[in-house]
Amino acid sequence: MSSDPIDTPTKILHATLTLLEKPHAKLPTMSDIARATGISRQAVYLHFPSRTDLLVAATRYQDEQNAVNAALAPSREARSGAERLDAFVTAWGNYIPKIYGVARAIMAVTDTDAEAAAAWNTRMQDMRGGCAAAVQALAEDGTLPQGTDMEQATDLLWTLLSVRNWENLTQICGWSQDCYIATIRGMAMATLARDLGALTDVLACPDTPT
Amino acid sequence: MSSDPIDTPTKILHATLTLLEKPHAKLPTMSDIARATGISRQAVYLHFPSRTDLLVAATRYQDEQNAVNAALAPSREARSGAERLDAFVTAWGNYIPKIYGVARAIMAVTDTDAEAAAAWNTRMQDMRGGCAAAVQALAEDGTLPQGTDMEQATDLLWTLLSVRNWENLTQICGWSQDCYIATIRGMAMATLARDLGALTDVLACPDTPT
DNA sequence: CTGTCAATTGACACAGTGTCAAGCAAATGA
DNA sequence: TCATTTGCTTGACACTGTGTCAATTGACAG
Numbered sequence: 430m431s432s433d434p435i436d437t438p439t440k441i442l443h444a445t446l447t448l449l450e451k452p453h454a455k456l457p458t459m460s461d462i463a464r465a466t467g468i469s470r471q472a473v474y475l476h477f478p479s480r481t482d483l484l485v486a487a488t489r490y491q492d493e494q495n496a497v498n499a500a501l502a503p504s505r506e507a508r509s510g511a512e513r514l515d516a517f518v519t520a521w522g523n524y525i526p527k528i529y530g531v532a533r534a535i536m537a538v539t540d541t542d543a544e545a546a547a548a549w550n551t552r553m554q555d556m557r558g559g560c561a562a563a564v565q566a567l568a569e570d571g572t573l574p575q576g577t578d579m580e581q582a583t584d585l586l587w588t589l590l591s592v593r594n595w596e597n598l599t600q601i602c603g604w605s606q607d608c609y610i611a612t613i614r615g616m617a618m619a620t621l622a623r624d625l626g627a628l629t630d631v632l633a634c635p636d637t638p639t
Numbered sequence: 640m641s642s643d644p645i646d647t648p649t650k651i652l653h654a655t656l657t658l659l660e661k662p663h664a665k666l667p668t669m670s671d672i673a674r675a676t677g678i679s680r681q682a683v684y685l686h687f688p689s690r691t692d693l694l695v696a697a698t699r700y701q702d703e704q705n706a707v708n709a710a711l712a713p714s715r716e717a718r719s720g721a722e723r724l725d726a727f728v729t730a731w732g733n734y735i736p737k738i739y740g741v742a743r744a745i746m747a748v749t750d751t752d753a754e755a756a757a758a759w760n761t762r763m764q765d766m767r768g769g770c771a772a773a774v775q776a777l778a779e780d781g782t783l784p785q786g787t788d789m790e791q792a793t794d795l796l797w798t799l800l801s802v803r804n805w806e807n808l809t810q811i812c813g814w815s816q817d818c819y820i821a822t823i824r825g826m827a828m829a830t831l832a833r834d835l836g837a838l839t840d841v842l843a844c845p846d847t848p849t
Numbered sequence: 850c851t852g853t854c855a856a857t858t859g860a861c862a863c864a865g866t867g868t869c870a871a872g873c874a875a876a877t878g879a
Numbered sequence: 880t881c882a883t884t885t886g887c888t889t890g891a892c893a894c895t896g897t898g899t900c901a902a903t904t905g906a907c908a909g
Contacts, residue, residue: 537750576843
């Protein structure tokens with residue numbers, strides 16, 4: 430809103446996110462992005478050396494925009510392990526829809542582009558930190574199943590909370606967001622906090638799938 | 640071995656699978672496949688109209704080769720629901736590594752190619768049938784958590800058993816196949832058959848991740 | 850006035866998919 | 880035996896998309 434509203438790199442990132450966030454849209458090309466930004470295709474390359482770099486930058490930009498750390502903060506304040514697990518699953522689960530468009534694009538290139546795969550893995554490692562913290566809290570409470578290896582428990586929670594699983598349940602099976610949260614939360618609580626009660630009525634959401 | 644060893648389409652499928660099954664290999668191009676088959680690139684198009692068609696045919700061919708139905712047969716004979724779930728999880732979980740190479744290729748194009756996505760979904764729907772049957776058997780035993788919607792329970796089991804989850808745990812987290820099977824089995828039993836005992840010692844596999 | 854910076858236009862190389870046409874060689878059949 | 884069909888070959892080409900390069904323009908600053 431100052432004299433220079435926004436600089437070009439930011440404009441590009443903004444346009445990229447807009448394109449990416451359109452549901453069911455085809456993955457945008459560099460030309461699409463340039464057009465949406467209102468600049469030439471070559472100008473995009475002036476700021477981002479490759480499509481992968483741009484996508485990676487877009488994820489970072491998006492995290493700033495959405496203040497992911499703020500969203501995940503409540504889970505760090507929970508006292509008991511179960512509470513912490515619960516808060517983390519809810520916070521992350523509700524964050525996924527916001528990043529899904531970008532995640533989709535990055536995951537698509539991940540299969541062919543090693544650099545993109547590395548960037549995505551790094552981003553997911555951050556989320557893994559939250560999983561590890563929740564597992565740690567559960568361990569301190571002594572609610573983990575006996576003999577549990579914390580590394581493995583973290584892996585499991587991390588996998589359970591993957592964007593792919595969210596995609597499967599909400600996008601393919603047609604679950605509502607609430608249903609997704611309730612179910613995954615119940616599953617995490619049952620598996621990692623031995624709380625079978627968490628499963629009651631969880632698989633009986635009002636909405637019905639495809 | 641006989642007079643006419645193998646016809647060309649079969650040779651192409653065979654070469655495709657060989658390329659696809661190489662761990663960590665780049666996804667093969669039509670040229671790669673032609674070269675591996677020992678024919679010209681155009682000859683491949685003579686038998687398969689597009690790369691997607693070829694990949695889809697390769698999955699079918701592979702299913703025949705591996706006799707997936709035979710592998711899944713034991714689970715259909717189990718008496719109790721829990722037994723059936725157990726047998727199905729084990730059978731499918733042990734089948735995934737065999738198809739992973741091809742699955743990887745198909746999933747990679749799934750993000751951009753709608754036809755491939757449809758083909759892959761169809762294939763996964765077959766597996767979903769097994770999930771549904773297991774859920775059905777559990778329902779007859781009355782072991783499902785109260786109020787469970789069977790459709791949703793099927794979705795959940797189906798998601799839990801996805802190739803992506805297998806990939807996450809064994810390829811990225813470095814779990815052994817045995818550990819994967821034990822853990823997923825435990826999770827499925829705990830969630831769908833309310834058998835918390837199934838989780839004991841499950842997250843304490845000998846091997847350690849990355 | 851002169852740099853310098855940001856962006857533009859237009860051309861190009863390259864990889865990969867998919868199409869087309871002409872030709873060749875071996876098996877099939879009258 | 881000659882003609883036809885079948886399966887494959889070679890080589891060219893169109894198209895999309897990424898990434899590079901060079902020459903040019905316009906604005907702003909010292």
